[in-house]
Amino acid sequence: MKRSLLLAVILTVNALSMTVVENGVGKAVIVVSDAVFSVTNSYQPARGQIGTPEIRIKFAAEEIQRYIEKMSGTKLAIVSDKEDVKGPKILVGRSRYVGEIKDLPTGVTAERNEEGFVIECKKDTITIIGNDNEPYFGTYYAAVEFLNRLGVRWFMPSDFGEVVPQMKTIVYPEGRVVERPSFRVRMWWCNQSKEMGEQEALWKLRNKMQIKMDAIIGMPGDSWLRQYMPDIALTNSKPELFARNPNGTINPYMPNLTNPEAAKMVAEKVIAKVKAEAEKGNNIEFLGFAPDDGLPMDHTPQTLKEWHQGFTDWVGRDGIIAEHSISEEWFMFMNRVAEEVAKVYPNLILTSNGYANRALPPENVVLHPNMGIMVAQIWADNLKPFNHPKSWQSQVQFAELKRWTEINKRVFLYEYNHIMLVTLLTAVPQTKRLLINYPMLKSIGVIGFSNESIQPYMEEGIASRYMRAKLMWHADMEEGEAILNDYYEKWYGPAKEFAQLFWNTIEDCVIETPLLGHEDRILPYVYNDLLLQKLEELCAKEEKAADSEPYKTHVKIDRLTLELMKEYMAVHQNEFDGKYGLAAQHIEKMMSIRAEMGAISPFLAQPPSKTGIERYYGGDFYWGMLDRLVFYKKVESMISGETGRLLVMATKKVKYCLDEGGLGKSLRWFASDFDRSQWMEIDTTIPFYLQVPGAYTSNGIPYIGRMWYVFELNVPQIESGQKIRLFAPMVITEAWVWMNDQYVGHREYREAYVRPQEIDFDVTQFIKPGKKNTIAIWVHTGMCRTQVAEGFQGRLFLYAVK
Structure with a gap:
């Protein structure tokens, strides 16, 4: 029986169920062993802190007590099995009242393949028990599954992320639940404060993850x-x-x-x-x-x-x-x-x-x-699932993982949960990708995950982070889809339909784009005006449908997600237009939206920082908002009169030609009088491979090698002795520059993710004031296909140094 059906059964009083609370009056007691009952130390989950089996079992009992009270207003008693308990009982962990439990995993070996639990309801007794041998949380996982089946959800850490149904009568149906995890290793880590780390550790346990890495493998x-x-x-x-x-x-x-x-x-x-x-x-x-x-x-x-x-x-x-x-x-x-x-x-x-x-x-x-x-x-693409025809990287990634599992029986993954390793935290949801990938990983024998993450949820979204945890426990596509639908229903209430369409629209755009990658340098070409228009329509419908709290606040998160994306696109539009001051202003607006998101929950967003460990909390520690703000202001100062004055900015479109054989230097393609009538024109603010026929295959394999960009600029008269520099903000990955038939210099190779990738040369001795000047730039992509180098990604200009 699917869990969605079970939830409906649970809330219906029938002959085959046990009543836990009736009309606000507790009918059951929670029973633990005397050893567990005698534990006086409270347990605070934290990374690496798992306590003793007795502490973990007592914590499980307290969670049941806590959430039954939150649901019904009734606090059930927790008693020792030394007492003579009559009537309905919730048995938590092993005690004298627990008999033989079929299918209960026991013991512990170095393979760590003995996790699991059983929930059994017979007449007036609910038994909640699991393998509690260190380091396992079997009984605790059984307890949170019991609460999950009563309708409790923990979609993200802290009270903000939980959903607790209100009911004066709570019943649980007769039957058995036996669960074992799909993956033995179920962890991720990130840099976070102690307080937030403790809250996330608790959230992980509530979703059957693990919190002590070196206890599992x-x-x-x-x-x-x-x-x-x-x-x-x-x-x-x-x-x-x-x-x-x-x-x-x-x-x-x-x-x-x-x-x-x-x-x-x-x-x-x-x-x-x-x-x-x-x-x-x-x-x-x-x-x-x-x-x-x-x-x-x-x-x-x-x-x-x-x-x-x-x-x-x-x-x-x-x-x-x-x-x-x-x-x-x-x-x-x-x-x-x-x-x-x-x-x-x-x-x-x-x-x-x-x-x-x-x-x-x-x-x-x-x-x-x-x-x-x-x-x-x-190196791998973080946008598309393993089986997607547009991503050779994902296909190769899975093929190599499969080979690893053929030569080793203990293969586990270190995934990068910060989807864009270089990011401004705009939305890149992952639910559809996870629903495909995790069952595929299970099918080849991968034993789990020890992933690297970032604290902010705002990049992959609440649903993606939640589904990642859920699928680590049970990697089943059909059940995963049911869990995802349940999330939208419970988190958004009357706005569920439009919210699900909102996030699916973003994810469909991300999956179906021809681009591959794991840095946000691709996102200005993934997002588009049509996407923003559709999202605006859906978000407006969400806002209209969400008529009360907490749904209004949950929908506000989507609104802020959209506004951040709009500002992100405005940043790059102004950058590509050469309006760096305006680009900086839109970065500042993004920072304001981020602060508003963080005010709703610090797990959604943290302020950017460049100092100490805090610089990692925000998630954009490399080429993040603060870095880009500094860069845009610097470039603006070079052309606005502060540190320099714009002499001439190239148009976006220039003459272009691939140089597959590397012949252009010897044949002097850079010469002013070279015949370029058969060359194509391309936009220097868009990656060449999206414009040049044959430069990008249907499964995302890019051209690698050399190419030429040639600019013809009408340079005005300049003052005698004025120092002139040539600047291009992003040229990936290596470049050689000629001006007016003279060699200017070499911009060294930089890996494609590195930012900025500027060309900045003194061309005072090469420039011809008052005339047309020819600038030829020989660009090499580098020989690494996974980097997918863009060539030019911004407009070249000449400026006079102040």
């Missing part, structure tokens, strides 16, 4: 390899233990991957760590580590010759050895470490990560059976 953190490296003093006496940098110098933080002694010494430190923890009473069942973030690599000649295969990972560029994949040599090294550790601790699970230049599954490497892999595909 070993987390292979970046740079954690350093604590197991051979002592740094050995760089002098035994340099052969250490990796080499490209220039031949020693890297003290990376081992020589082909040196067996290096692997043995790392294993010895792992063994010593496990022994030391055992002496403190801590039983280490799994341990993880990874090399430094970035693209760590062992350039030792022997490693490159014997183990390195020369594959290019998706984050790297063809032909640049420092950006090659090291999956083969890294995981062969890890095999050696695991082999040594297994001699002393045969059951210890050793984890590392498939991330950055180790994300490709290794070829012809049989992973040690004691290993686990955390796969972090930071």
